Amino acid sequence: MTLEQRLAQGDEAALSECYAALGPLVRRHAGRLVPDHAVDDVVQLVFMEVWRSRARFDPSRGLEPWVLAIARRRAIDQLRAEARHSRRSVPLEDTVGVPDATSAVDAACDVRDALAGLPVPQRQAIVLAHFGQLTQREIADRLSIPLGTVKARTTRGLRRLKHLL
Template sequence: MRLEQRLADGDEAALAECYTALGPLVRRHAGRLVPDHAVDDVVQLVFLEVWRSRGRFDPSRGLEPWVLTIARKRAIDQLRAEARHSRRSVPLEDTAGVPDRTSAVDAACDIREALAGLPAPQRQAIVLAHFGQLTQKEIADRLCIPLGTVKARTTRGLRRMRDLL
């Protein structure tokens, strides 16, 4: 029986043979896409997924292209994860250049207090527009009120907040 069919049938020895045969190819492929420190992780994820998704594998279509497709997807996932992580973290040597967030926190507290001082309908319209990212039409539909009412509540609320701030 061919390696492809044995893998599709769930033969664990076939997975080991697949790793022996395709591991270096997957490693080279991943090495072109991700940094060196992430290659081993990507290779491990690829063969884990090969095993887990063996039921979806069609042996007649070829093992190598299927495994390399998985490798490409896992490499992209790795790059995205690293990009998310790098946006969240600041290297220790760069902490001197980090702006002071105290004023932003103070401003957020002031805005929260100003919102609390608004009548409920105005506060609701502003919160849905700015924090819920809804358009005035969407707010009108959600609250079952006319569009003009939403516009008036938002305008009056923002004016009152400006005065409060």
């Protein structure tokens, strides 16, 4: 039985294996999106959500893209929470120097929605390349597909994203 199947069935050992296998990837991904002080919180929230939502996970669709999508959503939530907190804690006269993170959050939401509009193979290739920071060769090896297929899926997906955005 695969790790994905065991996780979907509620095997607690599978969650530990998932954390061991994907924790560094999630940490790297979160580190690119949120400030350093929030990375550990985001990683913890991601794997809590992985466990809580395991019944909705479809093992045939791939564990990494699913976990990275959760990581992206939790990072956006963290950015929004920090933006709300900073807006409440800074007096109005001091807001001139405060950067506004809402445009970045809005852009991230637009990208998420556009990614959701892609076919699964294209979305998977783009998510692994961008959020997982894998090379096309690594994606081909991980998905057990030819390198040319990865290149075609990535190119078509990016072209379609351009039109969707």
